[in-house]
Amino acid sequence: MLNRALISIVDDDQTFRESMHQLVMSLGYTVEAFPSAADFLASRLLRETACLVTDVQMPGMTGVELHRHLVDAGYAIPTILVTAYPDEAIRDQALRDGVVCFLSKPVDDKHLDRCLRSALQPGTPIDDKS
Known part of the structure; x- marks a missing residue:
């Protein structure tokens, strides 16, 4: 069963972006993927x-900066941050800023689904610990 809610994935790592696209699709969601924050922000x-x-961590605009930009621009898009370099200070601040989940790569399928x-x-x- 396909969930019509659109999940947008933004990651500069093509391999990870493609695997995350496949994973989220396998969970039953409609998915689009973007290689940068700028590409996502320019998207229809x-x-x-x-x-x-x-x-x-992305060149140009980080995921944290993208989330803040969206909030400042009035977009209430629930955001899940993913990182290969876990940092408790960044994680704690992101969660205080309203991020839904902060996950470490490789992403656990079941935890992503809960998020x-x-x-x-x-x-x-959800358990927001990663």
Whole structure:
């Protein structure tokens, strides 16, 4: 069963972006992927995005900066941050700033699924520890 809610993935690592695209599709979601924050922000799909999954470390604009930009611009897009370089200070600040989940690479499929459900159904409890 396909969930019509659009999940947008932003990651500069093509291999990870493609594998995350496949994973999120396998969980039953509609998915689009972008190689940079700038590409996502310029996309006609920005307004249709129900949840954003983005890498923390990217050239140009980081995932944290992208989330802040969206909030400042008035877009209430639930955001899941993913990183290969976990940092507790960044994680704690991101969660205080309203990020739904902060996940470490490689991403655990079941944890990602719980995060997506929570993002799309606010109030759904999740364990936000990665």
